[in-house]
Amino acid sequence: MSTRARRDWGGRILGAYALVLSLVLIFPLFIVLVASFDSAEYISFPPSGFTLRWYSAVWANPTFATSFQNSLIVAFVSTGIALLVGVPAAMLIVRRRFPGRELLYALCLSSLTVPWIVFGVALLLLWNWFGLGLSIWTLIFGHSVIGAPYVLRTSVAVLAGLPTVYEQAARSLGASPLRAFVTVTLPLMAPGVRAGAAFTFIVSIVNIPISLFVTTSDNITMPVAVFNYMQYNFDPSVAAFSIVQLLVIAVFVTFAVRAANQGGVS
Numbered sequence: 218m219s220t221r222a223r224r225d226w227g228g229r230i231l232g233a234y235a236l237v238l239s240l241v242l243i244f245p246l247f248i249v250l251v252a253s254f255d256s257a258e259y260i261s262f263p264p265s266g267f268t269l270r271w272y273s274a275v276w277a278n279p280t281f282a283t284s285f286q287n288s289l290i291v292a293f294v295s296t297g298i299a300l301l302v303g304v305p306a307a308m309l310i311v312r313r314r315f316p317g318r319e320l321l322y323a324l325c326l327s328s329l330t331v332p333w334i335v336f337g338v339a340l341l342l343l344w345n346w347f348g349l350g351l352s353i354w355t356l357i358f359g360h361s362v363i364g365a366p367y368v369l370r371t372s373v374a375v376l377a378g379l380p381t382v383y384e385q386a387a388r389s390l391g392a393s394p395l396r397a398f399v400t401v402t403l404p405l406m407a408p409g410v411r412a413g414a415a416f417t418f419i420v421s422i423v424n425i426p427i428s429l430f431v432t433t434s435d436n437i438t439m440p441v442a443v444f445n446y447m448q449y450n451f452d453p454s455v456a457a458f459s460i461v462q463l464l465v466i467a468v469f470v471t472f473a474v475r476a477a478n479q480g481g482v483s
Contacts, residue, residue: 246463253456260453271457281458283435284442287353289465291438292421295360299417302361303368304410308398310369311376322373326366336363337430344431353436359427364417368410375409376402418469422462 248262256266275281310322328336340359344351383405387397403410425440432441439462447455 249456249459252453253460255453255456257453259451260456271453272461274452274454275458275461278454280437280442280446281439281454284437284439285461287356287436288422288439288462291353291357291360291436292418295357295364295421296414296417298357298361299364299368300410300414302365303413304372304403304406306365306369307372307376307406308402311373312381325369328363329366333363333424333426334430337427340427341430351431351433351436355431356428356436356438359431360417360421360424363424363427364420367416367420368413371409371413371416372406373409375406379405415470419466422466 251264252260252262253271254267254269255261255264255271256268257264306325310318310325337359340355341351344355349355379402383401384397387401388394392400423440424438425444428438428441429444432438437445439458443455443458443462
């Protein structure tokens with residue numbers, strides 16, 4: 218068998234493997250999607266009928282509606298805070314040389330090594346120690362802390378590959394450090410920033426361990442709402458609400474991918 222023929226067979230086998238793996242990963246989502254249209258009073262498969270009433274039930278449920286709104290608020294605000302923290306930190310770590318730089322970078326990424334449930338308990342103890350009540354801002358703080366390392370990591374990865382000559386050229390033409398950063402450096406590192414923002418948003422939307430410990434009935438999020446609802450109910454409205462959550466994530470990821478492609482990342 219020729220080398221080209223072996224490569225063709227290797228490509229086909231790899232493609233078949235990727236297809237099978239994709240089907241295995243997508244199949245549970247397909248089950249949830251089908252179950253969300255089931256006319257039965259409880260989740261079952263195969264479905265006994267077709268109806269859209271469970272999607273109407275989602276919006277009629279005040280807990281689901283509130284959790285949807287809260288999740289979007291927490292995700293967008295925590296992503297914004299993570300960007301405000303992660304991008305300057307990336308500039309400091311990549312563009313500056315000082316003792317302890319590597320240690321600082323490791324400390325900034327340390328929250329990625331801590332299990333979320335442990336981090337949630339620690340946050341709860343912290344707020345109690347300070348005598349602060351739980352609110353949507355405590356939830357935003359927790360999500361910002363776990364999201365900032367994603368922004369930092371992706372921003373550092375892009376910034377480390379960018380030469381400094383562009384910034385130096387802008388400075389030599391009279392631009393201030395801030396103007397050079399905003400007009401030159403930030404657009405060049407935009408793909409990494411967008412990727413970090415996408416990761417932060419998704420992590421916030423799907424997070425349950427941290428939200429479970431620092432949430433209240435007034436600032437409940439989507440995953441916590443589903444978790445609480447399924448303790449006493451098992452109707453298809455849970456599946457419908459999960460599909461809504463998945464659509465929110467898919468829309469944001471699609472937007473982030475298109476934005477990254479416009480920035481020159483394929």
